[in-house]
Amino acid sequence: MRTVYVNGAYLPENEASISIFDRGFLMADGVYEVTSVLDGKLIDFDGHAVRLARSLDELEMRNPVSKDDLLEIHRELVRLNGIEEGLIYLQITRGSDGDRDFAFPDPETTEPTVVLFTQNKPSMADSPAAKRGAKVISIDDIRWGRRDIKTVQLLYPSMGKMIAKKAGCDDAWMVEDGFVTEGTSNNAYIVKGNRIITRHLGNEILHGITRAAVLRMAREAQMEVEERSFTIEEAQQADEAFTTSASAFVMPVVEIDGVTLGEGLPGKVAMRLREIYLDEMRKTAV
Template sequence: MRTVYVNGEYVPENEAKISVFDRGFLMADGVYEVTSVLEGKLVDFDGHAKRLERSLKELDMAAPVTTDELLAIHRELIARNDLTEGGIYLQITRGAPADRDFAFPDPAETPSSLVLFTQQKNLANAPAANTGIKVISIEDIRWGRRDIKTVQLLYPSMGKMMAKKAGADDAWMVEDGQVTEGTSNNAYIVKGGKIITRQLSNDILHGITRAAVLRLAKEAQMEVEERGFTIEEAQDADEAFVTSATTFVQPVVQIDDATIGTGTPGPIAKRLREIYIDESLKKAI
C-alpha cells in the first residue's frame, strides 16, 4: 500500500482524507505538477517547481511550503514507496474554508491544501514509444489560461474518452483552425527535417519537457520553428510526436484517418527520445 502526503502528514493511501469543503473539490480551485522519477531520482524538479510557483502566482494562491521543503517531501515519498520509475503527483488547492463560497477565503485563516502521491509506471521503455500512438482532432473549448496548470481537466478527460471511443490513443485540440496541444501533452510535427511546434502563449501549457526537448534539439543541430500548424499540415508531415513529463517524447503515427510518414516512429522523434532520456538520467536529482 502506498504512503501519500496530505497536509504535513505521511499516511497510508486508504487513510488519506481531504475536507468536503476543499476548494479543489468544489471549484477546481487548484494547481498541480507531475514530476517523473527515473532510477529513483527526480527529473527536472527545478523546472516543475518554477512552473508551480508561476501557477500559484497567477491565481494569487499561497504556497504551503518552500521549494526546499517540497523537494524533501518528494524524496521522502520516493524512499517510503521504494519508487524507482514513475511519477509524483502534486496538488495545491486554495484550502478548505468553513463553507462553500465563490469568494476566495482569507489565506491567513484558510491555509492552502497540499497533497502528493507516487505512481509507479514504465517510462523509459514504454511500449508506445516503439509503436507510436494514434490521435484524433477535436475542438478546443477550454478556458483561455491554459498556461496555468490547473486541475480543471474535465475537457481533456473528455477528449481522452473521445479518442478511446474512436479507437485512438489521444486527441489534439484545434482552435481557429490550428492545433493548440494534446489533452495532456505538447504537439509537434516534422517536415523536411524541421521540427514545428506551437509558440508559447496563454493558449498552451508551457511544458517543462517541451523546453528541455527543444533545447536538446537545437544542441543537436536540429532546426526548430515555433508556430501554429493545421491538422491538414500535420497529416502531410514526415513525422509527428508529443512530449510530456511522463511520456517524454512519444511518436504519433496517425492523425484522424491519415497515416503519418511511414506509419512507424520516425528518426527525429526516436533520436530526441534517446537524448532526452540520456540527459534526464544524467541530471536527475
C-alpha cells in the first residue's frame, strides 16, 4: 500500500481524504505537476517547481509550500514507497471553505489543498512503446484558451486518449485552425532532415519542461530547431515525428492518421534525443 501526502501528513492511501467541498473536486480549480523518478532520484525538479509557481500565479492562487519543502516531500515519498523508476504526482487546489460557490474563497481564511502520491513504473526508461513507436490520430482541439496553465481540467485530453484507443491508436494530436497544437498529454514534433519542428510557445500549448530540455539538448547536438506551427499534412510528409513528456520522455511516432512515416520504425533523431535526454537527466537528477 502506498504512502501519500495530504496537507502536511504522510498517510496510507486508504486513510487519505479531502473535503467534498474542495474546489478541485467541484470546479477543477487546481493545478498539478508530474515529476519523473529515475534511479531513485528526481528528474528536472527545478523546472517543475518553477512552472508550478507560474500556474498558481496565473490563477491568483497562493503557493502554500516552499520549493525546499516541496523537494523534501518528494524525496520522502520516493523513500517511503521505494520508488526507483516512476512518477510523483502533485496537486494543489484552492481548497474548501465548507460550501460550494463560484466566487473564490478568501485566501486569508481558506488553506489550499496539497496532495502528492507516487506511481511505480519500472519500465519507463526501457520502454517497449518507445522501441516500436506510437500511432496517433488527429482530433479537434476544443479545450479552453489557457493551456499554458497546467490545470487539472483534463476531461477533453482524457476523451482524446479514449478516441485514439477506440481507433486502435496510442494517442491523439489536437488541431486548432488547421494546425497541430499538442498531444493529449505531450508536446508534438516533426523532423525533416536535420530540422526539428515544433509549435512555438504561447497560450495554446503547455510549456513543457521536457520540451525545454530536449530542445536545448538538440541545439547542443548541432540539430536545427524551428519553433512554428505545422499541419497534419506536413507531419504526414515528415521524415519522422515524436512527442515529449515527463512520463514518456521522448516517444517516437510512426503513424499519423493512418499514414506511415518513413519505414514505420522509430526515427534516428527521436531515438538519439531519447538517449541523450535520459543520459543527461540521470547525471543531473536530485
